[in-house]
Amino acid sequence: MAGPGAKPRKDVQPKLRLDKWLFAARFFKNRELAAEVIESGHLRLNGQRCKKPGHGVMEGDTLAFSQGRNLRLLRVRALSDRRGPAQEAQQLYDDLAPTADAPLE
Template sequence: MQDALPDAVPAAKIRLDKWLWYARFFKTRGLAAKQVSGGHVRVNAVKVLKPAQQVGAGDVLTFAQGHDIRVVRIVAPGQRRGPAPEAQTLYDDMTPPREPRAPMPERGGARPTKRDRRAMDALKNRDDGA
């Protein structure tokens, strides 16, 4: 009888919301699920609406985080929500570097300080008595 070759082990998969939480992109799993349900996450350039979508190593995720658009490739599914250095090993960050923003112009009409107000009051009172 011929020995059967072992079947290839299927790649480990995990829920999308759980992975986003494990990788510390969101503070709670509920926030991650809300982001996915809102249609704000893409897996391999396809919009996903279900937090239970299965993802695994090699998948590319695109999502908004604050004012930035993050692009990450999943390296490992993860086993737990560990410390930040451990979470950073779960993905490769492919986010393009941010363009430097122009510095904010200084405000010309800033509020006067208490010292400035006292000086203005002194000028006002001097003009009234003259």
Template sequence: MSEAGDKLRLDKWLWFARFFKTRSLSAARVAAGDVRVNAERVTKRATTIQPGDVLTFAIGRDVRIIEVVAIGTRRGPAPEAQTLYNDMSPEPAPRETPVPENPRFEGKGRPTKRVRRQGDLSRARHLE
């Protein structure tokens, strides 16, 4: 490949690799400074990347660490996009399930009339 073909804009590559649904979303995340290239924070959308670069960014609660393997030519299907990078992200921590406030009512349907009255009485005692 030629020298010009070995590099691609960061926002365009993130969109090619299907990390963001639209190119404007990927450009906004780069402009906000949420993406690091080789451990350096970048804010320019037109930052060029090449194979071997390591990208670090957050998606939701998870931090993604991605090594660029290839530069794509189009935004193809997901299996094609997965060949563009090597995912080096750590395994996400297991999510804890929230504990219900009322142990009798576990969020399964409506509370019975008896349970509702007991809740009302206990609140009334705390207000006195």
């Protein structure tokens, strides 16, 4: 078991709590709102319904959830537990949802 002074393992990809990441990426005003959406079952992580705000999210994961009237579909590009400015937050994900003006095929 690794203690506080242990070196990080190179074969393990870092993870971050799902509610913390959603808050840091500025999708919700606070972690409680992010946790409510997750607990209600309205968020899918890699295609699977996720109901635990503490579930680990890592780079490359895909998230789908509704935000107001919009369906958000994203790929996690980076992890950050710090809620920075909007420009910094936009660097944490790739938006996979088609834009309203793009033709659907």
